[in-house]
Amino acid sequence: MLAEKYDVFLLDLDGVIYVGNEILPGSSEAVSRLRKMGKQVYFLTNDPRPGIHAKPDECITAGWATANYLTQNSITCVHAVGTEGLKVLISWGLRQL
Structure with missing residues (x-):
């Protein structure tokens, strides 16, 4: 199997x-x-x-991957064009720095 x-x-x-x-x-x-x-x-x-x-931690979205990438690469200033959900996730990622 x-x-x-x-x-x-x-x-x-x-x-x-x-x-x-x-x-x-x-x-x-x-x-x-x-x-x-x-x-x-x-x-x-x-x-x-x-x-x-x-569960939320079982879902991997484009927004989550973007926020994770920004956090890991210490990128702190971005302008996101997309849905409100994407913007919220990216903002969350930047606050984690």
């Missing part, structure tokens, strides 16, 4: 877990099975939305 070979699974949401607002058949059950096996599951997305049970 593929799941036995890996400790961590990175799952894209759009097109893998759901399409549009519809959860794909079997995807929720597959995530539950991975968790029961003790696997770490992370969700990658540019467009977070409801549909799968996930």
Whole structure:
């Protein structure tokens, strides 16, 4: 079984877990099975939305990755063009410096 070979699974949401607002058949059950096996599951997305049970620290978004990059590289002055959620995450990252 593929799941036995890996400790961590990175799952894209759009097109893998759901399409549009519809959860794909079997995807929720597959995530539950991975968790029961003790696997770490992370969700990658540019467009977070409801549909799968996930803790905030299991979600990796473009905004989170940007904030993390800024923090790790001591970048303190930026002008972000994007959604309000992206701006909030980037602002949060800059405050961590």
